[in-house]
Amino acid sequence: MASKKITITVRIWRQAGPGAEGRFEEHRLEEINTDMSFLEMLDVLNEKLTLAGREPVAFDHDCREGICGMCGAVVDGIAHGPERETTLCQLHMRHFKDGDTICIEPFRGRAFPLVRDLVVDRSAFDRIIQAGGYVSVNAGSARDGNTIPVAQHLAEQAMDAAACIGCGACVAACPNGAAMLFVSGKISQFALLPQGRPERKRRALAMVRAMDNEGFGNCGNERECENVCPKGLSIRNIARLNREYLRAALVGTD
Ligand code: FES
Structure with missing residues (x-):
């Protein structure tokens, strides 16, 4: 699928810490390349916030290859977003349309206390x-698979x-x-x-x-x-x- 540029609005959860009051914040993002991953789109948002002298959105990530399990957010009400069997880092912006408003929240759960913004413990x-x-058990050195x-x-x-x-x-x-x-x-x-x-x-x-x-x-x-x-x-x-x-x-x- 050929890449194109879309304009989206993100409605994203901001919370300075566990005891702080949380709220949704809206940001319009233009010229988002549909080849970008969801996390790259958040990078664009954070660059915009940083250049404006504001706190970037905290979110977890590491491998960005769907391997480590660090990334995660609820996107439009679905953990890791709308694509099945896809981590947030492997979700691509081609699955969203020009003009979309995307709601982004942290993973919520009693046993997952919020740390900041989209980061939970x-x-x-x-x-x-x-x-x-x-x-x-002491498995020793690697054995032949058929042993x-x-x-x-x-x-x-x-x-x-x-x-x-x-x-x-x-x-x-x-x-x-x-x-x-x-x-x-x-x-x-x-x-x-x-x-x-x-x-x-x-x-x-x-x-x-x-x-x-x-x-x-x-x-x-x-x-x-x-x-x-x-x-x-x-x-x-x-x-x-x-x-x-x-x-x-x-x-x-x-
Ligand atoms: S950042 Fe490692 S699985 Fe998404």
Whole structure:
């Protein structure tokens, strides 16, 4: 698709800090190239604000390649914007029309306190991983892939679950602010493979406990998380998480 220039208005959330009053601010941006990514459009806005002597909009980003999970905002009511399986940094301005007004808000969730503007504190995810999202077996040096037989369908399901980049869109989209899709991805990627089985019960209990302690809500089968996940994680992982948790709770850890 040939690039063109469009004029848009952004209605963007500004908030100086956690206790400060927030408000939407409107800015008209002209000559936005449709080949730009959404974050590059925000760069243009920030350059404009900086040249005018104003505070730029704070937003998270790192790789800008859809890998790291740092970026994220709610665009026109949808976490990461209107394109499916797309991070905010991979969303391009060609998906917007000349004259559009685009509403941009931070990921909101009880367990994701706002830091500034579009930046929220997602360290709750880190603490859930610290509670059990790893394997502690000594795996030694890399072994030949065929040494430990893993059925292909299980390997593929584990890889699909491991695609989670921990962006938090699932939490922002869930009416209950649940982190079940994130946690279920982390639980699944290990539970499906032999290397993750020794600790599967302890892991499920510890990660669910950490999730609850962080103030995330419960899954209500709304499926909003699945719709906005930039890596296409399925809620089938949530069903697996529930089974892993039940097994551990009923049978107990070793
Ligand atoms: S900035 Fe890394 S995924 Fe978007």
